[in-house]
Amino acid sequence: MSSASLLVELFVEELPPKALKKLGDAFAGVLRDQLAAQGLVEPGAVLTPYASPRRLAAHITHVAERAADKAVSQKLMPVAVGLDASGQPTPALLKRLGALGADASAVPGLKRAMDGKAEALFYESTAKGATLAEGLQKALAEAIAKLPIPKVMSYQLESGCELPGWSSVSFVRPAHGLVALHGDAVVPVEALGLKAGRETHGHRFEAAVDPVVLRDANSYALQLQEEGAVIASFEARRAEIARQLAAAAVKVGGGSVPIEDEALLDEVTALVERPNVLVCSFEREFLEVPQECLILTMKANQKYFPLLDASGKLTNRFLVVSNISPDDASAVIGGNERVVRPRLADAKFFFDQDRKKSLASRVESLGKVVYHNKLGTQGERVERVMRIARGIAERLGDATLAAHATQAAQLAKADLVTDMVGEFPELQGIMGRYYAQHDGLDASVADAIEDHYKPRFAGDELPRNTVGLVVALADKLETLVGMFGIGNLPTGDRDPFALRRHALGVIRMLIEKDLPLGLDALLQDTAAQFSGIAGFESSRATGELQDFILDRLAGSLREQGASAQEVEAVLAPRPQRLGEVPKLLAAVRAFAALPAAAALAAANKRIGNILKKAPEADAHVSELLLQEPAEKALHAAMAQVVPAANAQFEAGDYTASLQTLAALREPVDAFFDGVMVNAEQADLRLNRLGLLMSLHAAMNRVAQLERLAV
Known part of the structure; x- marks a missing residue:
């Protein structure tokens, strides 16, 4: 069988830029997989x-003209059904063979084999391998059907390309051409009302020829670049844009660098076919506006790359990725500068207007902004966050911290009603910090206004100061408790209020800052701020929410490399100070490495099972009722070991506490070997149960060790 490279291209109208890379990878991947499944793609x-x-488009090397024939074994029916008592074929068997294109002459060649408990008849034949035309037609239909299309368009077919029964077609964008080349031969396939050929089109304005007639599959990329002025590869085009951006920045000088934004680079790559980076500028007076505003308007609205100086400060130069390369680029540069100027002027106008009113004067307006139909306005929400923040600050610091945290919480949402944030919602918090600085507020308060949204995503930094930490914690707790309290819980992949992200933010702040705050107390205090709200249930806002947070913590710990057993052991006792969890986990890991760990974990599990069946037991132990040597020895060992382990636990040395308890392995083993716990004499039984209860309590202070038992 001969093989050659295969090239398939769908030529369409402009595709949605944010989906282009995904569409390209999906189209090529499904096409290759479907051809491989039919045996048309060779190894390597x-x-x-x-x-x-x-x-x-997709280019695949080593594609066969025809797939190899395959031996096929088909089960027909049980022998008892297919053959009569004399071994002759039954009508049922003959009918089945006829459906397969065979007759009675095939009966002697049928294979007998066990199928479960009964012997069955199998018909063995050779299936012809699919031709490339057959296989590609099927693969192409599958690749088109499985495209992750964000939104489908329906359009009329062009005159002269209608197929029987076709009048319109649905696709991501209208398709105007189909290329299918195997080596230098056209593969006769059809898709979207188009018949495959070897002609495609290059750049709308700069192609040297039109159409571009492809010589063979392997010349696709080169011909498109040389004759069509198109870099067909997304990755190659992206790399070329990045190279030109860096070169243009060097040419500007002064240590300039283009802003790093992978999503913007992807989007621009999807907008141009022949990138040409040009340097533009704007008036320096606009630099008086916070650079976040200017950067956002240039990136989001114009797809420009702002230039930063060596210190990371915005300059008045920016880079444009043009899709044309004229000999004189001055008109293109001037056009882009004219386009960006009104955008920057709007940002400056918003900034100037917003500063005419203080943040404090805007707080009242939040009472007119609905937060949630069951939880009231943003103004009511701010009041709750203020009270929560004040309570947290009083636990963590002094009156100054409480005052600053309360003020920051009051002003944190005030920038939502400014013109700038109304135009650019992504700047919430950031603009609040600038306006707070303009109002002459304490730096810690201004920083906290911006930082209270942090961490905004996985890996984001935490608030830079304690005031910001307090307000961020209060803000996230208010959202979590409020939503859980009214039953607005995340389900499946739906989490419109980002409760999972908020929970992870709370976890990170409590752990990474090792805050001396109990989780249950935080949730109870927060829930108290919702008293009087109809439909609010404290049980959901505390119990269910605590489960939710600990579940998020468990997932996070497993992602960081902890085993499921270790995580369960640490979290089963529901630790309240989450800042202690890393130390508890380290202690459990160190304990699990000890020779005595497995035996003690198994014994702990056994003790737990015994105590579950003895609700009458308590931790009281009478030395007068200790009769067996093994129970006396265990009691004596506990008298020495447990106080030392408890002292280490109270000092926060959890690793040493567990290692000290490991000394109980031998007396525990001896106890279970030589003592009948459920003695017939009630006082002896209760005394032994009390001994085990005391042991169980001592061993589970750090973690629930039975979770380590295999």
């Missing part, structure tokens, strides 16, 4: 996806 074949604004 290389897939190269292509995606530009107006095309999706």
Whole structure:
């Protein structure tokens, strides 16, 4: 069987830029997988996806012209059904063979084999391998059907390309061309009302020829670049843009660097076919506006790359990725500068207008902004966050911290009603900090206004000061408790209020800052701020929410490398100071490495099972009722070991506490070997149960060790 490279291209109208890379990878991947499933792709074949604004394509090496024939074994029916008593075929068997294109002459060649408990008849034949035309037609239909299309369009087919029964078609964008080349031969396939050929189109304005007639599959990328002025590969185009951006920044000088933004780079790559980076500028007076505003408007609205100086400060230069390369680029540069100027002027206007009113004067307006139909307005929410923040601050610090935290909580949402944040919601918090600084507020308060949204995503930094930490914690707790209290819980992949993210934020702040705050107390105090709200249930806001937070913590610890057993052991006692969890986990890991760990964990599990069946037991032990040598020895060992382990626990040395308890292994083993716990004499039984209860309590202070038992 001969093999060659295969090239398939769909030529379409401009594809959605934010989805282009995903569409290109999906189209090529499914096409390759479907061909491979039919035996048409040889081992070692290389897939190269292509995606530009107006095309999706795939290049696959070592594609066979026809798949190899395959031996096929088909079960027909049990022998008892297919053959009569004399061994002759029954009508049922003959009918089944006929459906497979065979007749009675095939009966002697049927294979007999056990199928479960009964012997069955199998018909063995050779299936012809699929031709490339057959296989590609099927693979192409599958690749189109499985595209992750954000939104489908329906459009009329072009005149002259209608297929029987076709009048319109649905696809991500109208398709105008189909190329399918195996080596230098066209593969006769059809898709979206189009018949495959070897012609495609290059750049709208700068192609040297149109159409581009492809010589063979392997010349696709080179011909498109040389004749069509198109870099077909998404990755190659992206790398070229990054190279040109860096080169342009060096040319500007002064240590300039383009702003790093992977998503923006991807989007711009999806907007151009032949990138040409140009340097533009704007008036320096706009630099008086906070650079976050200018950067956002240039990136979000214009897809420009702002230039930063060596210290990370915005300059008045920016880079444009143009899709054309004229000999004189001055018109393109001037056009982009004219376009960006009104945007920057709007930002400056908003900034100037917003500063005419203090943040404090805007707080009243939050009472007119609905937060949630069951939880009231943003103004009511701010009042709750203020009280929560004040309570946390009083536990963590002095009157100054409480005053600053209360003030920051009161002003944290005030920038939501400013013109700038109304235009650019992404700047909430950031603008609040600038306006607080303009109002002459304490630096810790200004920083806290910006930082109270942190951490905003996985890996984000925590608030930079204690005031910000307090307000961020209060803000997230208010959201979590409020939503859980009214039953607005995340389900499946739906989490519109980002409760999972808020829970992880609370966890990170409590652990990484090792805050001396109990989780249950925090939830109870927060829930108290919702008293009087109809439909609010404290049990959901505390119990269910605590389970939710600990579940998020368990997942986070497992992602960091802890085993499920270790995590369960540490979290089963429901630790309240989450800042202690890393130390508890380290102690459990150290204990698990000890030779005595397995035996003690198993014994602890056994003790737990015994105590579950003895609700009458208490931790009281009478030395007068200790009769067996093993129970006396265990009691004596506990008298020495447990106080020392408890002292280490109280000192926060959890690793030493567990290692001290490991000395009880031998007396515990001896106890279970030589003592009948459930003695017939009630006082002896209760005394032994009391001894085990005392032991169980001592061993489970750090973690629930039975969870380590295999």
